[in-house]
Amino acid sequence: MSEFTYGGEYRDMPDPDTCTDKEWAAYVHYRNGAPGLKKEWWYHGPSGTWFIAERDTMTDKISRTYIAGQEEAK
């Protein structure tokens, strides 16, 4: 499995210019650990590709993968 590297949960960054300190701190530090469907960053080492995997952390089932920002193209 070392072919792929986990890159953490995908989270939409709030606008740093308009968000409150509290909102920013929540974005940086809080993670939702409850199992369920997550959007995750994954890295494929041999091809050097980052992609998003939608994975249910309860069942370890991956329902969708796509390059970030290109999910509509799929």
Added chain:
Amino acid sequence: MTGRIAKKRGEWINRDKPLTFEYEGQVVNGYEGDTISSALWAAGIRVLGRSFKYHRARGLLSFANHDVNALMTDGEDTNIRADVWPVSQGMALSAVNTDGGVVKDRNKYIDKLSPFLPVGFYYKTFYKPKSLFPFWEDKIRKAAGLGKVNFNYPRILKPKRYAHCDVLIVGAGASGLSAAVAAAKQGLNVILVDENKQAGGSLTYDFAGDQTTADTLNNLLDEVTSNANIRLITGAYAGGYYTDHLVPIVGVDGITKVRAKTVIVASGVFEQPPVFRYNDLPGVMLGSATQRLINRYAVKPFQKGVVVTANDHGYRTALDMAAVGIEVVAVIDMRRDGAKRDLAEKVTEKGIAVHKGSCIYEVVPASNKMAVKEVVVCHYNEDTAEADPRSAVRLSCDGVAMSAGWAPAAALLYQAGTKMRFDYDVQQFVPDQLPEGVFAAGKVNGVFDLKARLLDGQRAAVEASNYLGNASELITVTNPEMASPSHPYPIVNHPKGKNFVDFDEDIQVKDFINAAKEGFDNIELMKRFTTVGMGPSQGKHSNMNAIRILARIRQLPVEKIGTTTARPFFHPTPIGHLGGRSFHPHRYTAMHQWHVDNGGVMMEAGVWMRPAYYVPAGSHLSASDAVQEEAMAVRQSVGMIDGSTLGKIEVFGQDAAAFLERFYTGKFAGQKVGGSRIAMLLDEAGVMVDDGVAVRMAEDKFYVSTNSSNAATVYREMQRNIQLWGMQVTLVNLTGAMAAMTVAGPASRSVVETLIDIDVSAQGLPDGAYKEGQVAGIDARVMRVSFVSDLAFEIHVPYKAGMHVWQALMAAGKQVGIRAFGTDAQRLLRLEMGHHLVSHDTDGLTNPFEAHSESLVAMDKDFFIGQRSLKIIEKKPLNKKLVTFVLDNGFTGELPKECNLVIENGDIKGRVTSISHSNYLNRIIGFAFVSPEQSKSGSRFQVRTDSGAMVPATVTQAPFFHLLESKGA
């Protein structure tokens, strides 16, 4: 060989190959194909081991590959499983867990103490008084565990193999074989694995006196072995189930990792013992154990036996025994109504008495307590689990076969996440909801009738095939009407106990009652308090009875009690099978061989090997002297270090500068071509992650270095952010493609000048400047840097030319005494210069404000990673600061170490992050985190050493070279 019977069809021993071996000093005869247990039993040896806790004599129990009371050592290996391991000529064995031999075992007195050793005894007894605990701990540790570890064990590398298949079938009994044939017919690629030496499962022993099933087996085996789609592996077990159908198959010489598209578990059932007083004496064994002895190994389990049964299987066992001339005194059936008529008649026709509604109240041991003398048979009340001692009848015999029911060998199913339900028709947990791609067939699925099992295997094969995309017609299996194969409560209470439930751990019925009284009445708690199922067989013969007993104590249905999951490995697995091959690939720099040839002491630095320091041949330098000499050469003349391990990334494209501005803390848009800037990377929380140098090679092209240890991660993060930000940037990772070396010290320019074709004078190449030219005839990237010395040149050349350039520089510097220096000297040199190392002097919480790096942070930029967090941090008071410090001149006490704490008035204020003696300065200098109030130059603070001594230190300016001047003053 008293116990060996006439040659039988299908027997597993080879009578043409007799052999001898030793057991406890006694010479024993056996045949090739015998297990240790079968050969010993054939020789009339009954005591195969001593039990774990009470050191009771034990013989065969299950003879189903999990008899953990019969563990042997040959002096080299320990805990050899006697019921599995084949005998070989000349082996010399003795039982483990004895003191002075298995028969005389000096520890057998513990059995007499057993009334005083209830469950939880150790937990409750030895923790007070605390002062005595170390004494007891020592005694208990010596008594605990089985076998002795052999610390001189040779290192044997085991092959690691991989295999792939469409269907992995676990268990080559009737259903597994049938599933394999059916799956192969569907065109699927099949691996069929069985832990026994031969395939066939119960078809190889459960004959009920006639061997008609042997034909069924032969036909199936012919089909399996002649089918190229089926790979049959015997003598190896499926060790566990891991995600995505990964199943390690554990064989004698190592593990094969099988990645299967589907898995069919046809692993069968474990026979479960009925529970009565002295059911553990040598000579008392499970019914299927007697059948395996007789039909696989041609060994008589005993001469004159009784069968105690709570299902129909006991009758089949009796018929198998009678067929080889064993005198069967009686079949004692715990069930009120006994067996179905035709089966009972077959038994009575053999002259065997059948006692319905009866039980063995207790077994009477022979005078040596190591054999059966007779059994006490009483009427049995199935509802209360009580025997009626008034009805006692004594039957003389030398052995007892026990059949009471079965438990599914469902470890893999549980591990895969199967939801099980309790099926009252068969009194067994059976799969209810199976995970995707996992199927169950045969007895483990609650199907016992032979025809139904064969069909159930085909059904599972079709379902597996359809799961893989085929569309075959599904098969429905109906269980024919039959008596339950398992009894709901095959327990006989006895006021004196010694009615064993768990033979691994010597747990009796009363132990469960006591555990429940103590409040441990949940199955998981009870397991841990009593240790039921925690022995090496992991509850294979005990968990089901434990669940039944607990259900009765709590007056709950069995399914409400639940089960525990046996974890991998399925059987005890030699640790050497799991050991790795020490395969740690290292990267060598282009100059690696030079380092080795010149006394470089090579250390792992991430994936690279780097010289820590050099001890040239013929010199007898200590490590610290070597480091100090190398550093001194740099200060006084010139030194050179191999810096090839630096991360080296080219960043180019129209957005290159804009990208670096967002990625790093500094400004790059206005950077001049040919100039370099520090590139500091933060994470989103504003914590310092990396620092390197960014050189602008062209308007749209930068050459960025990273710390050696961060090369891969920084490159990855760059890739991610380019994608996320949608920028026009291309990266080329040159880390491995370029060799790099730094020539440092006052004489460095004179050395470089002799080989370079460009102007590297103070004006031609000022500090921080970058130029391309040729060094020793090789295209090179040259940079003035000042990490280890005010004057230093970093030279990057293609990997293949690295050695050539390095050697040329070494030759050019010979006259001025150039020395190669390693990473240890580099650490000292940068410390003297006052440069911290990110993630050595900083930690996972350090922000730039705490590490004097404000000047590298352009807070007025639109955005960079970590900026928003720094805006929050900026508003708060700092709670620590990284400072450079010096110990008092002439300090000779205990040297503080990295991580020693800075303490003031008993409070922790910080810690030392780097500390070293510098021969050049003749002082001890370092980095430390201190409180902001202590951080001004000249402030004093105290460091507590390992021994507790307080060492004063003074905050001072860096670089430290001013110390030299003040020394003179």
